[in-house]
Amino acid sequence: MSKWKVALQVISPSLLRNEVLMIGEAKVKQWKIPVNQSLTLRFGSFKQQIIVIPVPRFDGLRMNQTLAGSLGVVSGQSLRVVYHASSQTLAIGPLIGILISRDRPDSPDKPFGPITAFCKELVDACQSQGACVCFFTPEHIEQHVNSIRAWVYQNKSWQQTEVPVPDVINNRLTSRKTENRDTVQHFMREAKARYKSHVFNEKFLDKTEVFDALKRDSHPSRYLPESYLLRNFQTLKTMCSRYHTVFLKPARGSLGKGIIRVTKLNDQSYQAMYSTVNGTRRQSFSSLVKLFSSLSSKLKANRYQIQQGLHLMENGGRPVDFRALVQKNATGKWTLTSIVARTASTQHFVSNLARGGTLSTVKEAVIKSNLPAGARADVYNRLQHASLEIARGIDTQIPAHFGELGIDLAVDSGGKVWLLEVNSKPSKNDNTPLQDNKIRPSVRKIVEYAKYLAGF
Numbered sequence: 001m002s003k004w005k006v007a008l009q010v011i012s013p014s015l016l017r018n019e020v021l022m023i024g025e026a027k028v029k030q031w032k033i034p035v036n037q038s039l040t041l042r043f044g045s046f047k048q049q050i051i052v053i054p055v056p057r058f059d060g061l062r063m064n065q066t067l068a069g070s071l072g073v074v075s076g077q078s079l080r081v082v083y084h085a086s087s088q089t090l091a092i093g094p095l096i097g098i099l100i101s102r103d104r105p106d107s108p109d110k111p112f113g114p115i116t117a118f119c120k121e122l123v124d125a126c127q128s129q130g131a132c133v134c135f136f137t138p139e140h141i142e143q144h145v146n147s148i149r150a151w152v153y154q155n156k157s158w159q160q161t162e163v164p165v166p167d168v169i170n171n172r173l174t175s176r177k178t179e180n181r182d183t184v185q186h187f188m189r190e191a192k193a194r195y196k197s198h199v200f201n202e203k204f205l206d207k208t209e210v211f212d213a214l215k216r217d218s219h220p221s222r223y224l225p226e227s228y229l230l231r232n233f234q235t236l237k238t239m240c241s242r243y244h245t246v247f248l249k250p251a252r253g254s255l256g257k258g259i260i261r262v263t264k265l266n267d268q269s270y271q272a273m274y275s276t277v278n279g280t281r282r283q284s285f286s287s288l289v290k291l292f293s294s295l296s297s298k299l300k301a302n303r304y305q306i307q308q309g310l311h312l313m314e315n316g317g318r319p320v321d322f323r324a325l326v327q328k329n330a331t332g333k334w335t336l337t338s339i340v341a342r343t344a345s346t347q348h349f350v351s352n353l354a355r356g357g358t359l360s361t362v363k364e365a366v367i368k369s370n371l372p373a374g375a376r377a378d379v380y381n382r383l384q385h386a387s388l389e390i391a392r393g394i395d396t397q398i399p400a401h402f403g404e405l406g407i408d409l410a411v412d413s414g415g416k417v418w419l420l421e422v423n424s425k426p427s428k429n430d431n432t433p434l435q436d437n438k439i440r441p442s443v444r445k446i447v448e449y450a451k452y453l454a455g456f
Contacts (some may be wrong), residue, residue: 003082003456004031005130006061010068010075021090022062023081025054031083039088043071044095044164045147045195052090061092072163073132074154080130080456094454096126096133096447097166099184101174103137103151111151111158118443123153125439125447131456133447134163138173138184145190165191167454169199170403170446174425176204176252198453200403205394205424206251207305213397214419220393223386223409223419225308230299233292235306240264240288245309248295249421250302258302261309262291311413313369318344320365322411324387325426327404330448334391336384337404337442341365375415383409386417394422403449404442 004027016022021041028035033052041050048067055062061081068074082091098119103111110116112135119135126133134150141148150163169191173179191197211227214220228235230248239246240262248260261273265284270291274281285291298304312319325337342357343365362380369376387407394402406426410418 003080005078005080006059008068008073008075008077008079009060009062010065010073011062013064013066016062016064018064018066019048019050020053020064021050022053022055022058024059025056027059027081028052028054032085033083033090034088039090042089042091043073043093044166045191045197046071046164050090072134072150072152072161077132078127078130079132080451082456091455094131094167094451094456095164096131096450096454097148097150097163097169098122098133098135099169099171099173100135100137101172101178103135103139105160108158119151120153121439121443122446125443128439129444129447129451131447131451134166138178138181141183141187143183143186145187145194165195165197167197168450169197170450171199171201171203172425179204198401198450200401200449200453201424202402203400203424204252205398205422206303207249207253207421208251208303209398210394210422211305214390214393216397217393220386220390220419223390223417225310225418227305227307230304230306233289236262236292237288239306239308240270243309247307247309248304249307251305252302258298260295263309310410310418313365313371313411313413315343315365315368315370320344320369320411321420322362322365322383322409324383324407324409325404325442326387326391326407327442327445328449328452329445330452332449332452334388334395335445336387337445339380339383339387370413371411371415372413375411375413379411379415382415382417383411386419390419390422404446 023033035052035054037051038049039052041048061079079092080094084091100112100115104113105111112119122133134152136148136150140150145165147162147164149160151158151160152163178184188199188202192199208229211224214224229251230236245261245263248262250258253259257275259275263271265271268287270285270288272283272285272291285294312321314320320341320343322339322341324339326334327337329335339362341360341362341364343360344357362383366376366379386409390407391405394405402424404426406423408420410420412418
């Protein structure tokens, strides 16, 4: 199998037939591509019989305008070319599809709202690496999967066009309800079965699923605080007898929403602290039975995970935790892309940015923390090691395909690393700001992993 990157030239139909590709003579000879005989051209789900004509002193790829229109590509794009001698197939691409929740066709300059800058960054990353990227929503998916209507960035503007089903699909849907639509699930099944498309981050994770799965793996299980699905009063009573503080977390929650901290005040009474948009709301109960009774409506509406309370490292009395972004690289291996520290605001006991938390480097957070001197060494390395072990555990124990994970970790007052939760739809704006003309490592790795999956 031979691979290389070329610049595409689109030629008028009057000058080049639809079934002809023109490739630089040196590459044709180097990779032993048969000329003037029928080969299969593949781009995503698109396939067509073509013949290759070598061109002296030329190192690009020329195709007919009609063919380029069928693929949704234009002159000047960088593409990778792979020749599979065994099947006599010339594959170009890869075509990467980003499945997003919504678009705004009436805002052509910002068709994806606040994530438009990230989408443009992905376009730039693909161009630099010789790949194509398109963006589509559940509304673009037809019941019969042959092609999709998608957004592409061409000629310095966002445009909608018809494209083949992509080689690789990154599911960035931000709603479980949207992800579970019959049309979305049907599309993903068909894309994988019919066209051998690779779909990664194909599902949301919930806290119970993650903790139960990682308990089965001896390596990541060491980072798990004691945690159970809160099914009844007895579970709450048992956990509160073991720990001074416990946390109740919606099994499918995010951004710190709905978290409740339960603290034992004395032999009988308890205090519940609720995380709200406007700050922390406190409520005291004369008994655990009364506290549980007050939670009954919440427990009927949502499943909650009860988790051992931890004495987290603090900065100025405010708890600190860490968000690690782990991604698969160009060889399909988990790597750490970034770790940032998140310090809770004075009004909240959770550190999420959506609740007023602030970011800093791990080093800055450790220096300012209340950790004893002996626990400060190698915090970054221990967080990195834990992140990668947890990601590998998710891969091993949960039957779904993930290419990137946001892993929330904590360090207790003695320096031990703990897992808080795992997010399969990590935001690209949590870690490092967008920079003009600079592609962030987190974006570059999405393209590198997609190329790996597609064989480019």
